[in-house]
Structures are given as structure tokens and as C-alpha cells.
Amino acid sequence: MRHFICAFLFSFTTKLVWGQCSVNIRTDLTSPEPIFFKGNSLWYPDNGSLRWAAGETTDVSCGSGALNGYGVSYASITCISGTTFLINGASVDSTALVCSQRPLGEISIMRKWCSEWM
Numbered sequence: 001m002r003h004f005i006c007a008f009l010f011s012f013t014t015k016l017v018w019g020q021c022s023v024n025i026r027t028d029l030t031s032p033e034p035i036f037f038k039g040n041s042l043w044y045p046d047n048g049s050l051r052w053a054a055g056e057t058t059d060v061s062c063g064s065g066a067l068n069g070y071g072v073s074y075a076s077i078t079c080i081s082g083t084t085f086l087i088n089g090a091s092v093d094s095t096a097l098v099c100s101q102r103p104l105g106e107i108s109i110m111r112k113w114c115s116e117w118m
Contacts, residue, residue: 020051020053020054021082021085022082023083025048025050029094034062034067036050036060037058055079057077057079065100065101065102075087075088
């Protein structure tokens with residue numbers, strides 16, 4: 001009986017996550033990797049990984065560089081499953097999301113909270 005319950009729980013939990021995407025920023029990306037955005041905000045990893053629901057779309061940017069193979073600096077990607085995404089109608093692995101150069105950032109000291117700008 002215990003084996004049946006364990007098998008059922010394993011089957012049930014794997015069905016809950018099937019179709020989701022998860023990218024470990026240390027092992028599932030190739031340098032120079034793009035910057036990921038969720039909505040209009042920089043997306044920070046949770047325990048080293050970014051996670052999407054199946055069909056969820058997010059944006060990536062290479063700053064002043066270009067996304068290799070696409071010739072654009074900014075693109076939308078849609079989760080298919082695991083580390084596979086849809087970009088411009090093509091299915092790609094997260095390791096193929098590579099910038100032509102490392103995206104650079106800039107820090108500006110402002111006298112307002114970010115929420116006051118919106």
C-alpha cells in the first residue's frame with residue numbers, strides 16, 4: 001500500500017510541474033547571457049533559478065548587443081517546457097539565448113522611490 005501511495009504522489013507532483021520552465025542561471029545559460037524581465041522589472045532568480053508557467057511569456061534584452069541568431073537586442077520568449085522556449089516561432093533551448101556582447105548596466109542616483117515614477 002505504501003508503494004502505491006508513493007507512486008501516486010510522485011505521479012501527481014510530476015504532473016503539476018510538467019510543462020513549466022525552469023532555468024538555473026549558473027548552469028542553463030551560456031555567457032554572455034541576456035537580462036530577463038518580468039513585466040517591466042528586472043527578474044531576480046529564486047534559489048538560482050527563474051521559473052515560468054507553461055505558455056508564460058517574458059522579455060529578454062542584450063542591451064546594446066544583439067541576441068545571437070536573431071539580430072535584435074530585445075525579444076519575447078515563451079515557455080514550452082523545461083529549458084525550451086519559443087522565440088520568433090522557433091523552439092530553442094535556454095543555452096541558445098546568447099548575446100553578442102555582455103549587457104551593461106547603469107546606476108542613477110535618484111531623489112525619488114521607483115514607485116513614485118510610475
